[in-house]
Amino acid sequence: MNKKFNVPRGTSDILPKEVFTWEYVEKEARQLLRNYGYNEIRTPIFEKSELFVRSVGQTSDIVQKQMLNLSFQGFVEKYQFDEIGLDSGDVFKKLIENGWAEKISPTQIRLKSYLFEGKVIGEMKKVFEDDEVLDKILFPQYYTSLSLRPEGTASIVRAYIQNNFDRLERLSKFFYIGPMFRGERPQKGRLRQFHQIGAEAIGPESCSPYLDAEIIALSVAILKALGLSDFNLKLNSLGDEEDKENFSKYLKKELKPVSGNFCSNCQRRYRLNVLRVLDCNNKDCQAIVDGLDIHDAHLSDKSREYFKEVCGALDRLKVSYEIFPKLVRGLDYYTHTVFEISAPSLGSQDALGAGGRYSNLVSQLGGPDVDAVGFALGIERILLAMPKGDVEAGKLNVFIIALDEKSFLKAFALLHQLRDADVSGDMSYRISSMKSQMRLANKKGAGHVIILGEAEMQKGEVTIKNMESGDQAVESINNIKTIKNIILNQ
Numbered sequence: 001m002n003k004k005f006n007v008p009r010g011t012s013d014i015l016p017k018e019v020f021t022w023e024y025v026e027k028e029a030r031q032l033l034r035n036y037g038y039n040e041i042r043t044p045i046f047e048k049s050e051l052f053v054r055s056v057g058q059t060s061d062i063v064q065k066q067m068l069n070l071s072f073q074g075f076v077e078k079y080q081f082d083e084i085g086l087d088s089g090d091v092f093k094k095l096i097e098n099g100w101a102e103k104i105s106p107t108q109i110r111l112k113s114y115l116f117e118g119k120v121i122g123e124m125k126k127v128f129e130d131d132e133v134l135d136k137i138l139f140p141q142y143y144t145s146l147s148l149r150p151e152g153t154a155s156i157v158r159a160y161i162q163n164n165f166d167r168l169e170r171l172s173k174f175f176y177i178g179p180m181f182r183g184e185r186p187q188k189g190r191l192r193q194f195h196q197i198g199a200e201a202i203g204p205e206s207c208s209p210y211l212d213a214e215i216i217a218l219s220v221a222i223l224k225a226l227g228l229s230d231f232n233l234k235l236n237s238l239g240d241e242e243d244k245e246n247f248s249k250y251l252k253k254e255l256k257p258v259s260g261n262f263c264s265n266c267q268r269r270y271r272l273n274v275l276r277v278l279d280c281n282n283k284d285c286q287a288i289v290d291g292l293d294i295h296d297a298h299l300s301d302k303s304r305e306y307f308k309e310v311c312g313a314l315d316r317l318k319v320s321y322e323i324f325p326k327l328v329r330g331l332d333y334y335t336h337t338v339f340e341i342s343a344p345s346l347g348s349q350d351a352l353g354a355g356g357r358y359s360n361l362v363s364q365l366g367g368p369d370v371d372a373v374g375f376a377l378g379i380e381r382i383l384l385a386m387p388k389g390d391v392e393a394g395k396l397n398v399f400i401i402a403l404d405e406k407s408f409l410k411a412f413a414l415l416h417q418l419r420d421a422d423v424s425g426d427m428s429y430r431i432s433s434m435k436s437q438m439r440l441a442n443k444k445g446a447g448h449v450i451i452l453g454e455a456e457m458q459k460g461e462v463t464i465k466n467m468e469s470g471d472q473a474v475e476s477i478n479n480i481k482t483i484k485n486i487i488l489n490q
C-alpha cells in the first residue's frame with residue numbers, strides 16, 4: 001500500500017466546516033481594527049533569521065529553541081557568502097595565503113565545524129582582523145538563513161523602515177492576521193503553526209500613554225466582540241532601557257545566593273538575561289521568584305508617571321486590569337508598558353494575547369528613532385475559549401435538481417447564469433432520483449431548490465421550491481431576474 005501522509009506535528013488542517021468560524025473571527029476583528037483606525041498590512045511569512053535574532057532577542061526561547069529555519073539544497077556556500085557580502089573567492093584566497101588551504105575542506109559547513117574547535121578561532125581572527133566578518137563566517141545561519149516568522153512585530157517594523165513610513169505620516173497604524181511558526185513541543189493550545197491577529201502603532205507621534213491604552217482596549221474589545229468574558233488582563237511597566245538595566249541589576253543581586261537552585265534553563269537565563277527568570281514555568285524557579293520583593297523601584301519618576309497615565313486612561317475606558325510586577329514577557333524588545341491577557345479556562349497555555357511598547361526596536365533595526373506599541377492575539381486559543389455554536393455555517397441560495405440527461409444540460413446552464421447573477425448555487429453532477437437530490441439539497445442547507453424534469457422542459461418552465469415553507473412557484477426558465485428575485489426574497 002502507498003504511504004499516507006499526515007499534517008506535520010503541531011499543525012492542523014482548518015476544514016471547511018471550521019472555516020466559517022475562522023471567517024467570523026477575522027471579520028469581527030477586522031471591523032474593530034478598522035474602527036480604531038488600523039490598516040491591514042501583509043508581509044512575507046519568512047524573513048532573514050537575523051531580523052528575528054536582533055528583535056526578539058538572542059537569548060529568548062524563540063531564538064534559542066523555536067525558530068523554524070528554511071534550508072536550501074545546493075549552492076549553500078555561494079548563496080551564503082553572496083548574501084553576507086563576502087566574495088567566496090576572496091575568503092578562500094585569504095585562507096590559502098595564510099596557509100589554511102590544506103587544513104580545511106573548501107566547504108563552508110566543514111569550515112565552520114573545524115573552526116568550532118576553539119583553538120583555531122584566535123588564528124582566524126588574525127586572518128580577518130574583523131570580528132563581524134568572522135562572526136558572519138562562524139554563524140552564517142543568523143546572517144544568511146531565512147526563518148518562518150515566529151511573530152509579526154519584527155516584520156512590521158522591517159516593512160515600516162523599508163517603506164519609509166516615517167516620511168509619509170507621523171503615526172502609522174497597522175494590523176495583520178496570519179500564520180506564525182514556532183518549533184515548540186506541541187500540546188493543547190500550543191502549536192507549531194498558529195495564527196495571530198495583531199496591531200502595531202509606530203511613528204514619531206506614537207509615544208503617548210493614550211496609545212498604550214488604546215492598544216490594550218482594542219485587544220480587549222476584540223475578545224469581547226467574539227463573546228469572551230472570562231479573561232484577566234495583567235499589566236506592568238519595565239521602564240526605559242536604563243530602568244530595565246536597574247531591574248536586571250537588582251534581580252542579579254537578589255538572586256545570586258540562590259541562582260544555583262534554578263533549573264538549567266534559568267541558570268543560563270541568570271547569566272545572559274536575568275529578567276527571563278521571572279517568566280519560567282518551572283515550579284522551583286517560580287517559588288524562588290515568588291520570594292522576591294518586586295515592585296516598581298527600578299522605574300524612574302518619568303517612567304512611573306507614564307505608567308500612571310496608561311492606568312488612568314484604562315480606568316477612563318473602564319478596562320479592568322491587575323498590575324503584576326513580575327510580568328516581563330519573553331521577547332527582548334519591550335520597554336515601558338507590557339501586558340498579557342489570559343483565560344483561566346485554557347489550562348497551562350492560557351495566554352490569549354499579549355503586547356506592549358517597544359521604544360527602541362525601530363532604531364535598533366536601522367530605522368528612525370521612533371516609538372511603537374502593539375499586541376497580538378492567538379486565534380486558536382480564542383477559538384478554544386469562545387462560546388460554542390454561535391456561528392452559522394454558510395448556506396447555499398439554491399440547489400438545482402435535474403431529473404434526466406436533457407434537463408441536466410439546461411440546468412447546468414441555468415446554474416451558471418444564476419451564479420453570474422450573484423446567487424450561490426450548486427447541483428449534483430450525476431443524475432439520481434428526486435429523493436436523493438432533495439437529500440443533498442438539504443445537506444447543503446439550500447434555501448430553495450429548482451426542479452427541472454421532462455414536464456418543465458416541455459413548457460420551458462422551472463419549479464422553484466422554498467425549502468423552509470414548502471411554497472412553490474413556477475417561472476419561465478429564461479426569466480433569470482424573476483427567478484433570482486424569488487430565490488433571494490421569498
Ligand code: HAM
Nearest residue numbers: 151153190191194351352353354355356374375376378
Ligand atoms: P507572544 O506573547 O509571543 O507575543 O504571542 C502572542 C499570542 O500568540 C500568545 O498570547 C498566544 O495567544 C499566541 N501564541 C504564541 N505562541 C503560540 C503557539 N505556539 N501556539 C498557539 N498560540 C500561540 C508576540 O507574538 C508579540 N509579537 C506581541 C506583540 C505585538 N507585542 C507588540 N506587538
